[in-house]
Amino acid sequence: MFTIYPARRILTMNPARPEATHVAVRDGRVLGVGDLAELQVWGAHRIDDRFADLMLLPGLVEGHSHISEGVFWQSVYCGFFDRMDPDGKVWAGLPTIDAILARLAEAETALADPALPLSGWSLDPIYYGDRRIGRAELDRVSTDRPIGIMHASGHILSVNTRALELAGLLRPGLNHPGIPLGADGLPTGELKGPEAMMPAGRHCGFDREKQAGDERGLRQFARLCVRRGVTTATDLANLLPDDAVDMMLRVTGEAAFPARIVSFRRNYGLSMADLVARAAALRARSSDRLRLGGVKLFADGSIQGFSARLRWPGYLGGQPNGLWYIAPEQLTEAYERALAAGILVHTHTNGDEATDLALDCLEAALRRQAGPDHRFTLQHCQLGDPAQFRRMKALGMCVNLFPNHHFYWGDQHYETTLGPERAERMNACASALAAGVPMAMHSDAPVTPLGPLFTAWCAVNRRTASGRILGAAERIGVADALRAITLGAAYTLHLDGELGSIACGKRADFAVLEDDPTTIAPENLKDVRVWGTVQGGRVFAAADI
Amino acid sequence: MAAAPALPVTVIGGYLGAGKTTLVNHLLRHAGGRRLAVLVNDFGALPIDADLIEGADGAVLAIAGGCVCCAYGSDLIEGLEAMAARRPRPDHVIVETSGVALPDAVAQSVQLLASYRRDAIIVVADIETTARQADDRYMGDTIRRQLAAADIVVASKADLAGEDTLAAAQEWLAGAAPHAAVLPAVRGALPPEALLGPPATGRLLLSRQAPHDAAWSSQAFAIDRPVDAERLAARLAEPAMGLVRAKGVLAGRAGPVALQVVGRRWEVTPAADTPAAGGGLVAIAVGAPLRSDAIHAAIAEATLAEA
Numbered sequence: 001m002f003t004i005y006p007a008r009r010i011l012t013m014n015p016a017r018p019e020a021t022h023v024a025v026r027d028g029r030v031l032g033v034g035d036l037a038e039l040q041v042w043g044a045h046r047i048d049d050r051f052a053d054l055m056l057l058p059g060l061v062e063g064h065s066h067i068s069e070g071v072f073w074q075s076v077y078c079g080f081f082d083r084m085d086p087d088g089k090v091w092a093g094l095p096t097i098d099a100i101l102a103r104l105a106e107a108e109t110a111l112a113d114p115a116l117p118l119s120g121w122s123l124d125p126i127y128y129g130d131r132r133i134g135r136a137e138l139d140r141v142s143t144d145r146p147i148g149i150m151h152a153s154g155h156i157l158s159v160n161t162r163a164l165e166l167a168g169l170l171r172p173g174l175n176h177p178g179i180p181l182g183a184d185g186l187p188t189g190e191l192k193g194p195e196a197m198m199p200a201g202r203h204c205g206f207d208r209e210k211q212a213g214d215e216r217g218l219r220q221f222a223r224l225c226v227r228r229g230v231t232t233a234t235d236l237a238n239l240l241p242d243d244a245v246d247m248m249l250r251v252t253g254e255a256a257f258p259a260r261i262v263s264f265r266r267n268y269g270l271s272m273a274d275l276v277a278r279a280a281a282l283r284a285r286s287s288d289r290l291r292l293g294g295v296k297l298f299a300d301g302s303i304q305g306f307s308a309r310l311r312w313p314g315y316l317g318g319q320p321n322g323l324w325y326i327a328p329e330q331l332t333e334a335y336e337r338a339l340a341a342g343i344l345v346h347t348h349t350n351g352d353e354a355t356d357l358a359l360d361c362l363e364a365a366l367r368r369q370a371g372p373d374h375r376f377t378l379q380h381c382q383l384g385d386p387a388q389f390r391r392m393k394a395l396g397m398c399v400n401l402f403p404n405h406h407f408y409w410g411d412q413h414y415e416t417t418l419g420p421e422r423a424e425r426m427n428a429c430a431s432a433l434a435a436g437v438p439m440a441m442h443s444d445a446p447v448t449p450l451g452p453l454f455t456a457w458c459a460v461n462r463r464t465a466s467g468r469i470l471g472a473a474e475r476i477g478v479a480d481a482l483r484a485i486t487l488g489a490a491y492t493l494h495l496d497g498e499l500g501s502i503a504c505g506k507r508a509d510f511a512v513l514e515d516d517p518t519t520i521a522p523e524n525l526k527d528v529r530v531w532g533t534v535q536g537g538r539v540f541a542a543a544d545i
Numbered sequence: 546m547a548a549a550p551a552l553p554v555t556v557i558g559g560y561l562g563a564g565k566t567t568l569v570n571h572l573l574r575h576a577g578g579r580r581l582a583v584l585v586n587d588f589g590a591l592p593i594d595a596d597l598i599e600g601a602d603g604a605v606l607a608i609a610g611g612c613v614c615c616a617y618g619s620d621l622i623e624g625l626e627a628m629a630a631r632r633p634r635p636d637h638v639i640v641e642t643s644g645v646a647l648p649d650a651v652a653q654s655v656q657l658l659a660s661y662r663r664d665a666i667i668v669v670a671d672i673e674t675t676a677r678q679a680d681d682r683y684m685g686d687t688i689r690r691q692l693a694a695a696d697i698v699v700a701s702k703a704d705l706a707g708e709d710t711l712a713a714a715q716e717w718l719a720g721a722a723p724h725a726a727v728l729p730a731v732r733g734a735l736p737p738e739a740l741l742g743p744p745a746t747g748r749l750l751l752s753r754q755a756p757h758d759a760a761w762s763s764q765a766f767a768i769d770r771p772v773d774a775e776r777l778a779a780r781l782a783e784p785a786m787g788l789v790r791a792k793g794v795l796a797g798r799a800g801p802v803a804l805q806v807v808g809r810r811w812e813v814t815p816a817a818d819t820p821a822a823g824g825g826l827v828a829i830a831v832g833a834p835l836r837s838d839a840i841h842a843a844i845a846e847a848t849l850a851e852a
Contacts, residue, residue: 168659176653195654198622269616309683324645324687327561357683 002026002045003537004036009516010056013487013501023056025508028537033502050539054531055516057482058501059231059509060452063400063489064346064379064442067235067261070221071214072121072446075205076107078149079122083449086220088227088542097128097137104141104149111145118142119205120149121446123158126412127465134182135161135189148204152408154447155305157197159189159204167200193305213244218251218261221450225259227542228451229511229530232490232499235263236346236379237296240282245292252289258533258540260509262493264294264346272330276337283343288536291493294344296379297334298325300354303382303417304409308351310383316419322351331361339371344494346400347376352383359391366395375438377492380405382426383418389428389435398492400440401427403458404448406471410464424471429459433480440489441481452489453517456481457526478522508537551662552629554638554655555741558648558691559669560678564701564733565641566592568669571733572639572740573597576610579741582628582635583614584621586643621654629660637664637741645687649694665807667740668695668722672706672714672729679721692718695725696808697740697789703729719784726789726808728831735831736761739789742805743827761831766840769823770848771796777847778804778811781840787833788840793826798849 003025010020012033024031024039032039039045073085078100081093094100100123108118118141125132138147138160146163150156164170164187172185178196182188191197201207225233238244240263252261265279275295283293300322301307306315307322314321326334331347338345349355358378365371377398378384384392384399392399406427414423425431432439441459443450459481464470476484490500499507514529532541559565569583569592585592593614599607605627606614613631617624621640628638638661642651648666655661668691671678679688692698698718703711711729718727728735739761774797781791791806794816801816804826828840 169657171659174657176657177650179657194620195622195650195657198620199626199657320690321686323647324684327644328683329561330644353683 002031002042003048004039004045005051005056006036006047006049007051007056008053010502011482011518012503013058013483014503017503020502023502023508023510025534025537028508030502030504030506030508032504051512055513056502056534057229057511057513057517058486059499059507059533059535060229060485060511061440061489061493061495061500062225062230062233062443062445062450062452062485063440063492064236064402065233065445065450066237067218067221069446069450070219070224071217072150073220074217075150076104076118076120077122078103078120079152080124080127083122084224084227086223086227097131097133100133101137101140104138104147108142108145114144117146117148117163117204119147122152123149124152124408132188132190133158135159135164135187138189146200146203148201148206150206152447153302153304155193155302157191157201157204157206159191159200161189163200163204164189166203169199213241213247215247215251218248219257222257222259222261223545224450226533226540226545227530228453229513229533230259230450230452231509231511231533231535232260232262232493232495233450234493235261237266238263239268240265240292245282245285248290249285249287253287257289258535258538258545260289260291260535262291262294262495264296265292267295267297267326267334272334272337275334276341276343279338279343280341291495294346294493295334295338296346296348297331298348299331299358300324300349300351303350304412306417308383309353309357310351311353311356316417321353324354328357328361331358332364335362335365335376336369338376339365339369339374342371344374345376346379346492348379350380350382352385352388355381355384355388359388359395359397362395362397363391371396375492375494377440379442380444383422384428384432385425386428386431386435389432389437392437393435398438398440399432400442400489400492401429401432401459402444403427403429403441403462404443404455406462407458407464408448410470411466411468414464414468414470425474426471427459428471428474429476429480429484430474433476438488438491439484440492441484442489451526452485453528453530454526456485456517457522459484460522460525478518478525481525482517508534510534549634549660552635552638552660553664553742554625554640554652554661555664555667556640556642556648556652556655557667557669558642558646558651558694559644559699560671560675560684560688560691561644563644563669563671563675564699564730565669567701568667568699568730568733568735568740569639569641570594570597571735572737573608573610573612575737576612577737579636579737580610580633581612582631582638583608583612583641584617584624584628584638585614585641586617586646592641621651622657625655625658625661629658639741645684647687647690647694652694664742665696666694667697667699668692668725669699669701670718672700672702672711676714676717689721692721692725693723695722696810698722698725698727699733699735699740700727700729701733702731704731724809726831728789736829738763739829739831742790742807743792743829761829762835763827763829764835764837764840765825765827766793766844767823767825768793768795768844771798772844772847773798773849774802774804774813774847777843778806778813780843780847781806781828782809782811784809786839786843787830787836789829789831791826791828793824795824795826
């Protein structure tokens with residue numbers, strides 16, 4: 001016995017059979033896709049017509065996110081843009097600082113214990129005329145309990161006076177580039193960079209390692225996936241200690257857990273040899289819904305934080321070049337060892353110099369160590385240029401670009417960090433495809449909201465928050481965008497044989513949509529409504545999740 | 546209970562393979578009774594010689610002589626806080642950075658914690674390769690920024706270089722590290738007193754004969770009259786004085802002050818009180834005789850007229 005689902009239209013991503021009206025599912029897999037008569041040959045079946053008026057696409061694949069998106073929703077949302085939480089509630093974007101403070105004050109009165117911290121997230125001062133938000137503002141909410149608001153970039157924390165006191169930072173004489181001081185010689189309450197954030201962050205509910213092992217956050221993240229049509233999502237930089245892996249295996253293994261999580265081990269605290277060995281050991285613990293064994297490396301920082309490594313002529317304002325997070329010798333060694341062990345490596349590069357380094361190091365490693373079909377992927381690679389994409393292609397690499405960033409921070413890059421020409425070529429999806437590089441694209445949730453259809457809209461339109469079309473020549477078509485958020489992302493994870501398209505033998509993973517993304521106007525692609533998902537043959541309606 | 550005095554932190558930086566680990570091991574072997582705590586960027590490339598390790602407890606290694614070692618990864622602040630909370634409390638903390646870190650950024654982060662004070666930045670530079678690496682397309686500016694931040698440059702692998710090469714390398718390093726004393730070294734063999742400072746402020750007795758390869762000397766100077774401490778410190782920091790360090794507590798214009806010179810950098814800060822035995826300082830030179838006469842002259846020049 002198996003189930004046949006008729007649908008309004010099924011887009012398969014399989015060029016041999018791109019469209020269909022029915023899909024048959026047995027044992028969590030696609031038994032066949034076609035018309036009813038073609039599927040009935042398999043024998044006894046039942047017809048389930050709940051999708052008869054809906055669109056089916058391959059389950060969307062988020063190739064660069066973090067399960068901390070689910071954890072952050074335990075804090076107060078302080079963003080400028082509307083954003084949907086795991087319950088499906090859309091939190092209105094906050095147009096003014098007063099509105100932010102009002103929402104925080106409301107949350108504050110709901111906290112009974114006066115010692116409990118109040119935490120918020122997704123603050124972005126660039127939308128408030130660059131008015132800063134520090135302790136003077138947050139003290140209006142409370143001077144008794146510590147308050148910390150994480151900025152959208154993840155690189156700045158705004159705190160109140162109480163949090164500075166608890167951190168031992170409310171004192172004169174501090175001299176640190178990440179801690180601006182007020183006229184009184186005391187910190188203003190903006191803390192920039194991990195070292196500056198860390199002492200106060202712990203008192204405000206931000207403890208990164210605890211977040212990684214947060215069971216509730218993992219469940220919330222998976223609920224968001226359903227609401228966004230995502231059936232497979234990466235968790236791209238986890239430390240994956242054994243107790244977190246135990247928890248993740250248990251939770252993802254529950255019958256009703258609705259998503260597949262692909263978690264990569266972040267490069268931290270291990271030699272390259274131990275890192276690759278650890279990844280191999282983790283790989284052996286993989287289950288269907290928790291895939292382990294990948295390694296995430298970091299080459300540089302972020303462009304808006306001026307810590308990305310840029311080639312000449314560097315930053316628009318003449319700021320010193322950014323920071324390296326790994327030495328070339330280490331990067332080459334990691335690649336070489338991973339190639340030998342068949343371990344997949346994804347490398348964070350933002351600046352074009354960091355991308356050059358990754359290319360040079362992989363080329364050097366490949367001269368010494370063959371790595372058939374390695375699919376090493378550059379993540380973000382925001383300033384990739386055509387020559388770099390051609391090298392990626394030649395080296396067998398993939399790229400996962402960041403169109404969402406273009407929407408949220410493109411104006412800032414145009415005006416402040418890079419200048420017009422380089423801002424236009426950021427996240428150059430069209431150049432990557434033209435060079436034939438296997439391409440995915442991502443949200444980096446929680447940095448920007450999880451939602452591959454929004455990501456696709458960003459890549460198709462390249463509109464910034466101010467309405468500027470930034471780099472029209474790098475826009476891609478809807479069909480290419482939809483491929484990137486399904487089969488394209490699956491390819492970068494070595495999962496394209498198993499998922500990413502709807503075809504006989506593949507996982508029965510579907511995004512169930514109320515609107516047809518191929519007939520809706522491209523400028524409205526982000527408004528396509530998601531009904532829910534089918535994951536491994538299990539149906540998850542967003543309305544019930 | 547009075548707050549414990551701030552713990553001194555010495556940051557050891559320098560590019561991959563320069564010899565940071567060798568230097569750290571040398572310091573651990575010749576700790577001279579100091580309880581050293583070492584924070585390393587990771588345990589992966591385990592920096593501590595196996596025979597020094599007594600046991601491992603999670604991310605902390607116990608090291609012979611009561612020292613400890615802990616991996617901090619990206620959470621330097623957390624590592625430092627844990628070190629300051631250990632009992633018995635360490636006397637001195639050494640942070641060994643990654644090869645691509647900027648040691649001045651690490652030193653700035655150290656001072657976010659009230660329980661610590663920055664002691665010095667030591668950058669280890671391989672005599673044979675550093676000048677070439679400083680022109681590397683990717684790493685050149687990072688290596689130059691590391692050197693520019695140094696108070697002391699340990700010019701490592703001095704035995705592998707010929708005399709001409711050594712002289713040229715020292716000259717190049719002096720230009721790249723304008724605030725530093727440049728000390729050639731073989732396998733990190735330098736006196737801990739030069740790298741970490743005299744064991745405790747105001748303690749004027751030092752061993753005359755030290756078990757180290759590099760010739761070095763230290764001398765105590767009694768200063769029983771008030772001095773212009775800033776003037777004296779600036780003078781002692783001049784390259785011609787040839788000092789690696791000078792440290793003392795003495796009577797300044799407006800009360801007792803602590804004076805510290807490391808390389809070409811100096812600072813004068815208020816001190817609780819002048820030692821009962823009177824003020825004084827210890828000066829340390831490495832590789833060249835200590836210019837005792839010049840130091841006496843500097844003290845005399847800085848001595849304030851009787852009120």
